[in-house]
Amino acid sequence: MSFGETLRRLIAEREIGVRELARRVPCDAGHLSKISHGIKRPSEQLASRLDDLLDANGELVALFTTTSDNTGQATGAGSEKTRFPDREEDDEMQRRRLLQSLITLGAASSPAVEALQHIRDGVDRAIGRDEGSHLDDWEETVAEYGYSILQLPPHRTIPELAADLVTVQRVASRHVGGRQYPAWCRVNSNLSMLMAKTLGSAGQPRLARDWWTTAEHAATTSGDADLRVMVTAERLIQGMYEERPAAVMLRRADATLARAPRAPGRGTAQLHTARTQLLALQGDGAAAATALRTAEEYLQQLPASVTRNSPSVFAYGEDRVRYTEVWAHAYVGGSLGELEEAVERALHALPDDEPPRRPAQLRLLHAAGLVRAGDVTEGVRHAHAVYEAQPADQRSTMVTSLAKQVMEAVPEAGRKQPGVAAYGELLASGPRRSMA
Structure with missing residues (x-):
């Protein structure tokens, strides 16, 4: 069998699609399809990579060597461009x-x-x-x-x-x-x-x-298990602000946690905070409190290089845990005194050079907690001031999502209040969406 025929057989036997195999390589799926149909030749590195991914036990490498000998590659006859004009053209x-x-x-x-x-x-x-x-x-x-x-x-x-x-x-x-x-x-x-x-x-x-999806595949290929967990945790957190189903995301968090490394790491710690927030979204206060304590324990076990007080995506310090604490109070409820104390702790834990988005998110969570506790007027007034102060290009999905959740927490009977109506108009103006 030729290289392409053998590749097609292995793909069928392993029950993996060409696109999925291309992601794992990684390479262009169209290029891989042409190789499998004999239209193009693979490079030596690609042949070796495919052999490993498909558990071919050297079969693809051997076929590559045989094909290379027949085309003059092994002997060095001709230039790369002369021998493989199609591949040169494809790369260009x-x-x-x-x-x-x-x-x-x-x-x-x-x-x-x-x-x-x-x-x-x-x-x-x-x-x-x-x-x-x-x-x-x-x-x-x-x-x-x-x-x-x-x-x-x-x-x-x-x-x-x-x-x-x-x-x-x-x-x-x-x-x-x-x-x-x-x-x-x-x-x-x-x-x-x-x-x-x-x-x-x-x-x-x-x-x-x-x-x-690309980030998760790349993390898996890198062999860095904690990075793979971190990508999943960050994806789950982003999903909460996009209002994806909490129950579905919680199942994924639990499945990821079951496969996570035993040694405490940045990714696993972030996954515990994500679980806390998801449990709070579902109204399970007891489970959220337990998950929060676990996140606090992980924080104590992480190295100082990770827990440094720094406004970075890759830092996991006291501010992360305190933000999660405010989130839990805002969604599960409890006394207003406990909520306000949690907000103060979280604001105090922020790095000195923290950008404005995180303080805005904390204050919007505070506002939502006030509304859910029955103080609609003060909660909406607080949220209106916070969201209005945010520059249009800083009204990220996270900030805007939390601002909308304040309005969603207002009982139907309170929607006609002048302050609530004005806040609704502000939200209707929306953030500016621009990528370039």
């Missing part, structure tokens, strides 16, 4: 599509930028700096995005994130099956998760959903 077409996508988003991409990047690549090779040495730089870039996506409106973050994802994707594709491939997948997962969060904040849940 993909490169042009990616660049055009970046131009559409407003990211810095032009012939001059491309030329400078090629020159820099040549300088790096001349001084012995290969792509592997760039990993530390990219991990630092990921850390910087952890701060900036909380500070900047989505339309300023998305183009830069997209440009960096294109660069990392192209680098990672050259390391498939190599020693550093898992590390590049980890970078890809973090950047994809940040893109998903940013799109969610921009009110684009459909686009965000695909990026969440």
